[in-house]
Amino acid sequence: MSKFMVIGERIHCISPAMRQAFADRNPDPILLRAKEQLDAGADYLDLNIGPAERDGEELMQWGVKLLQENFNNVPLALDTANMKAIEAGIKVYNREKGKPIVNSADAGDRIGYLDLAAANDAMCIALCSKEGVPANNDERMEYCQELLERGMEHGMEPTDILFDPLFLVIKGMQDKQCDVLEAIQMITDMGLLTTGGLSNVSNGAPKHIRPLLDCAMLAMAMQCGFSSAIVNPCDKRLMETITACDIIKNNILYADSVLEF
C-alpha cells in the first residue's frame, strides 16, 4: 500500500495575503507558505490562482516556475477556473517529482477538465457532482462512473483520476457524513483513488473543535480507503493522525521516532 498523499491547500487566492502576492508578483509570501507546508510534510502543493480571467496564463506559469525552481521541482496541483491557465502552467511544469494534477473536473460543466488532463498526461481531481452537492450515493457513484468513462475514453489511466466524494459540513448535514465514508469505500473497491477537501467537514465549528472533527473524519475515511486529501499540512494534529493511520494500515513502517523524521 502506498502512503497517504497530502496536498497542501494554503496557496489559495481566497487568502488576502496570497491574492495580493499574486497581484504584485511578489514571491516572498508564496515561498514562505510553500516552505511551511513542505516542512510540515506536504507531498503536493495546490496552486490556486482564483478565476484569473485576465492574466491567468502568465500568472500560472509564473507560479509554477516560482515554486518548482525554489523547491526542487515540487509536484503541484494547478487550481483555477481558467482552463487556458492550467494548460499554460503544464507547459512549464517539470515532471521529475510527479505528474501535475488538474484541479478540478466534475460531471457537469467542468467535465472538460478531464479532457484537458488527458491531453496533457496530467492527473485530475474529479468531483463526484454535477450541479451542487450530490443528493445521495446513487448520484455520487453515477457521477463517478461518468467521470471514469470520460477519462478512459480520452486515454487516461484510472489511477490518474482522484475522485472527490465531496465532504459535507457537519453543521447542517450531520446525517450525511456516513454516506461520504460509504462512497469512499465504494470508489476504493473499484480500485480507484480518492481525495477531497477535508476541512469542509468542520466548517463553522469553533476553532478548538475543528481539528478534532477533521482528524476523526480523516481516520474513518482512511479506514475506508481514502488515499489523499487537500488539507492544511500545518495542522499538526491532522498530520500526526495521518502518520498514525498510515502506520496502522501498514503503509509506513513504525519506529519510535516516526513523528520526528
Place this chain on the structure above:
Amino acid sequence: MPYKKTEQKFNGKIGVCEIGAGDAAISIGGEKTLPFLGGEGFKTAVGIAITDSPEDWEGCFAAVYGDDMKDPAAFAKAAVEKSGADFVLVKLASADPNGADNSVENCVATAAAVEAAVNVPVVIEGCKNAEKDAKLLEAVAKTLEGKNVVLFSAVEDNYKTIGAAGGMAYGQKVSAESAVDINLAKQLNILLTQLGVKPQDIVMDVGSAAAGYGFEYVASTMDRIRLAGLGQNDDSLQMPIMTDVSNDSWGVKEAVFTEAEAPEWGSQENRGIGMEIATASACVIGGSNAIIVRHPESAKTIKSMVAGLLG
C-alpha cells in the same frame, strides 16, 4: 515462447555506500529493485572475518591458517589471499570486559595493524559490550582517520558516541545494529541521522540467524525493509545492508559438534562451511549488500554464486 524478464518498478532506490580508501575502496548498494531482479547494484560484496581471539574458533581454522592466526595482521593477509574476499572484518573479541578485557589501546593497535596489512576495505567489530564498544570504536575511528572503515556496530545504547566519532568527527562509516528488529532498524537510522550522520555514511546491520534457527524471521525482516525503502520510498530505510553470518553459522550444533561427538555427521569443517553457505546465500538473496563469512571456502562459494546469478 521466449522468456521475458519483467522488472518491477519502484519509486525508491537503495543508497550507495563507499567503504575503504584510495585504490582499495569499494561501493555497496545502489539497487532499484528487489535482490537480483534488476540490472544494477547487486555486486554483493563478500567479506572474510578474522579474530583477535582465535582460541575461540573451531579447530579446523588452525589447519587452514596455521601460525598466521596468532598475528592479526598475518591472519588478515592470509584470509584475504585464501578467500579472495572483497573486504575483511576484524573481530576485537578480546576487548570484552567479561572475557580477556583487553585494553582499548591494544585493540586499536590490532585494528591499525590489520588495516595496514591488507589492501581491501576494513570493517572493525567490537566485543558486543555496548559501553566498551563505544570507547573502543571511538578510538578506532580516531586512529584510522582517512581509512574510511566501517564501525561494526552502533546499538541503541552507544549510537551517540559511535555516530558522533565515526560518522561525523573522523569520517568513517557507521553500522547500525538492530538484531532482527525491523522497527529498531528504522529507529536507529532516524536517530543517527538526527545526530548528524549522513545517510550515505550509514549501513544497516539488521542481524541474522543460522539457517534453520529462526531464519524465516530474518528473511521477512529483510523483505519488509527493502519493500519500505523501494516501494514506500522510505528514506530512513534505504541504507545498504551488511550482514555477518559467521558467528551464528559457526555457533550451532551442526558446526560445533566434533567428529568424535557426532561421527555419523561426517567432517566438522564441511558441516560448518555448509551452515555458513546456506545462511549467507539466504541473506544475499534476502537483500544483504555485503555478507561476511568465516571460512575461505564459504567466501569463494558465495562469490561464485553471486557471479552466477548476475550471469
